[in-house]
Amino acid sequence: MALAVCAGAPARAHVSEGGLVLLLPTDIYIAAGVAVVAATVALLALLPARAVAALFRPRRLRPGRGSRARRMVTNWAAFAVLAALVWSGLAGPRDPLANLLPLVVWTVWWIMLVALQGLAGDLWSRIDPWRGPVAVARRLSGPPPLRLPARLGHAPAIAILLCFVGFLLADPAPTDPARLAVIVALYWLSSFAALVLFGARWRYRGEAVGVLMRSYGRLGVMRHGRVGLTGWQLAAGRVPPAGLALFMLLMLGSGSFDGLNETFWWFARMGWNPLEFPGRSAVIGQTLAGLAVANLVLVAGFALAVRAGLWLAGGGRFRRAFRALAPSVLPIALGYHLAHYLTSFLVDGQYVLVALNDPLATGADLLGMGETYVTTGFFNTPASVRMIWLSQAGAVVLGHVLAVLLAHAIALRELRDPRRAALSQAPLAAMMVLYTLFSLWLLASPRGI
Template sequence: MTPPSHLRRVGFGVLLTSLFALLSDPVAASNAAVGLAGASQDNLAVPRWLYLATGGATVGASALLASFVTDRRFIDQVHRWRRSVAVTGAFTRGLGIAGRLLGVVLLVLLVYLGYTGPQIPTVSFAIIVTFAGLRAGYTMFTYLVTDTWRALNPWRTVASLFPNGFVEYPDRFGRWPAVAGILVLVWVETAVGVTRQPSILATAIVVYSLVTVVGAIAVGVDVWFDRIDPVSVFLHFYGRVAPIRVSDDGLSVRLPGMRLVTDDQIADVADVAIAVVLVWELTFSGFVTTQPGATSIRTLVEAGLPPLLVYAVVYLGGFAAFLGLYLLAARVTARRIATFESPRALAVTFAPSLLAIAAGYHLAHYFGFFVSLSPMLVGALSSPLSPPANPIVLTLPSWFGGLNVAFVLVGHLLAVWVAHSQAYATFPSRMQAVRSQFAFVAVMILYTILSLWLVSLPTAAPPFL
């Protein structure tokens, strides 16, 4: 079937816009990790032909997907395909016990060695494990393989030992406390010095532990870790992209990202804000660790503004802009396609696609960082009480820059497929389903272009921090 002419014009316009934005000279792909940034300064060359070809082809494919893939049965078969593997209850319980024990031991070591270990980031067990191991590696495991945080979570293990649930949590708050918590944690990571001073990191972990355990006892373990705790919500939302889910019945294997379509767990605007903040916090940390970002911050500070105020305005203002742009797409869609669906309902419907973008960007943001520091991480975990005198950092080959671009684009393609599936599950009319995606795909393309631009830039240490 030939798509209508206005669909072809939209696809062609989107393609031209993306190619124009990608014409900036891609100097290098940034590792862009805030923690341990000084340990891995690998500027990775990205060929311009690869940048243009993959960017243009992916965005063009996005537009074509919305125009041509209209077989509802085929779409349903793709996102409902699954395989199950039975696992005995004793095996599952054993893994749960081992996970809880490992989580508690790891938490104790992070605090103890943060205070008593060497106060040098590149040999500190606390900093290496927190940022290379958990922030980078474990988060990647969560969306590439499966979410195991419920079993590993040490704060849940401790809080579950006490009577809990003395205070009723207001339903109207939803997950807004988790949104605020994620923003605060990223701000602490960026501005407080936890990535450079192990004792400060240990203090932050102690404070976080006290607040988390007391809060979980007050409102109830399930409520706290499902709605309020920023780390648990952060990992749970990423885990929805994963192909494997572990339950009492065994292992369930799906195609990556397909649970975003079938598992309806985004219920309100607070959940939408979490999906947006997962994209934005990576964009922010990516921006401030690039040379243009550092130059922009330095220029504003030299004009007389306090450094932390500049960072705060960029940080919170950027999040508000990202969220506002997405909600604007929902309002535009509701007005243009003549639907009974409210803008809020449309925002909730298409929000799972943002999690695919966040996963792709996180992988581009942290994969090279994780690989380059993996010898340090293995050494820290295998010998936590004996830090190495000469930590090893791998030098990555130049083709790793192409991987960063590929990760961002694969995340975008998966996001477009999720949005496409959501549209066909929501609207009975094919034309309405296709048109409902335009504004949201445009926002996703904007996010992706910004991500591609950031991974193309040379790295720099954030100034004044």
């Protein structure tokens, strides 16, 4: 995947980019959004600890009747679909907006499924395309012959995550069907080999897609017959290891840079006129450097906020506090993911339906849709653009509000003293208020192609 970023290829548009420039009074909306998050911080200082804990207390529903055999069927079905998509990428149309592989990878999986995973709960385990083949391989070969060194922690997953984001943001042609088919096939094969060789440890420490999906899945409202406020699983869960905590922070940092690197501001930093941009191949180095710096700044800022909070609270173990509070950024990451990709989903989701209707571009009409045209008319009227913007801003603000609530609940769980918990959260809460301003600015900023 890292090699693919450096390889030359014709430049194509990034899957999530667009040329929409908002003409709404966004300064008013941004100020209101920041005020909501700031008010949440102030309110938490007044709420009793029991009220905060009650927010994240789940309710038990009738337990579902899960079936391992049924899950194995869906896992094999997912593997078959993935194999068919790879074949489509190699043999289907060359147009990324007519080939199912890039549409499914970037629109159905990366936009829609990630969002559903974070909103509803763990869907990925039911459609994990490795579980079925790995189970068969285990029966044939026996237990894993190798042991993944514990000292590696989540380093393999972190490295793969950064390679994936680098490919998404810096590769000249991330939507090219044949190119993407090779990368998807190589990633599946290498992960399959690692799962057979190292067993479950690779699934939870090395296979970055699964680690990312499970992290978002812990935000879901439902799990094991219980339902609660988004984040209740994290509020009640165990403190993650250091590698996984860092992975979660990189999810937020990478998503934020995904938005930043499209703005006119970022083009100016690189010395390019966005209206005369020569293509992604001209800025691969700058994009990868920007991604690294953005993540370093976020991790350093988060660590500084945690350490300052412990100093205000009268002390505490920094490493444990850093690990415990890292999951609180996941609602922000999910909220920005929903907001950032909303416009892309509204357009590319239509292309998915068109491609399903005629997957090989042979004139078929499998869904009975007839001659269908993709529309972008909802970008042309003030009412619809205002609705889109308010939906995006609402997702960002709600994500930050949930993050503030979750961080406070975790601090209460760890410190067991309402006063110390409130003091420890002051710097982190201030950081989240500023991050709200930054995220809303990203959404409202003019973007290049």
